[in-house]
Amino acid sequence: MNLIDKFMMRRLMRYLAQMVKDAKTSKLDLVRRRLFSALEVRARMDEFIYVANERLALPMIGANRFPTPRGTDWAWRPQLWRGPLGVKGMASAPSKTMIGDEVTLYHDCQISELTLRQLRNTREADLAPYGLRMDVFKFDGTYLSLAIDFPDEACHGLTMKHLVRCDPIIETEKPLEIFARLNIKHGPNVEQIVRELPLGASSQMVEFDLGYSKLNEKRIEKVWMDLIFEGPSMNQVTVRDLTLCRYPRAEF
The missing domain is CATH 2.60.120 (Jelly Rolls)
Incomplete structure (x- = not known):
């Protein structure tokens, strides 16, 4: 992860922490709008986690190698x-x-x-x-x-x-x-x-x-x-x- 990625990730984490804190006292309309945004972010993160786990887990996806007898055509x-x-x-x-x-x-x-x-x-x-x-x-x-x-x-x-x-x-x-x-x-x-x-x-x-x-x-x-x-x-x-x-x- 490069410096820009680290900086953006820290800002995102601070923003999410503030959203959690504000959710306890903010007006319900604001909480509702932020909830929809949070659900969209969670869907994207779930998609990333799924793809990342698929790529990093073994055996590798697409594997078509396996032992075969001599002379296999x-x-x-x-x-x-x-x-x-x-x-x-x-x-x-x-x-x-x-x-x-x-x-x-x-x-x-x-x-x-x-x-x-x-x-x-x-x-x-x-x-x-x-x-x-x-x-x-x-x-x-x-x-x-x-x-x-x-x-x-x-x-x-x-x-x-x-x-x-x-x-x-x-x-x-x-x-x-x-x-x-x-x-x-x-x-x-x-x-x-x-x-x-x-x-x-x-x-x-x-x-x-x-x-x-x-x-x-x-x-x-x-x-x-x-x-x-x-x-x-x-x-x-x-x-x-x-x-x-x-x-x-x-x-x-």
Whole structure:
């Protein structure tokens, strides 16, 4: 902070202290006008504090670096875990609610008792700047999932010689079965591969070997992944991070 900034800050602090003192004895019209001014100043300061905390907190916003296997030719962390969203959360979230540009909530509840909230990761072990917290109260549906749309780059050059890897970090309040389903649309068909996440293990990584699929490599149009939550009633699920990559499978 330079000398001018210090001088201006001292003047502001003295002025605010005098406003507090005068508020006890001044006419109500003056107190009312100063209150409106103070509320405007507080809004600006709250905005500054929010932006400053975002920039100074770790991990750094926009971080898209994470460990990948040797030979990786595509790697990606979705926007939700990479940067701040315009809408931070939602209560009683209906089906087909979009969270950012790439993640969509699906369920068949008649009455939604689900809340979604993007949160700031601050733990030393966290590599992603942001996470997603989902609170599920009474659940009267038969399915609950998060669909993650891959970018177009994921389709380019994708072949049956690839492995697609998903590295999530998921915390649950109570034990919960979670499945990851990779979907690849090729022409009129959709190839689907399902893996259960090993949530009790030190690594929750799963791989999808396209070598066992019936993929038409020349007609790939879209790729997405579903995270499917089995029996999520009265549970809190926090997805701290989710990264995806692809690399060639070993040749035998």
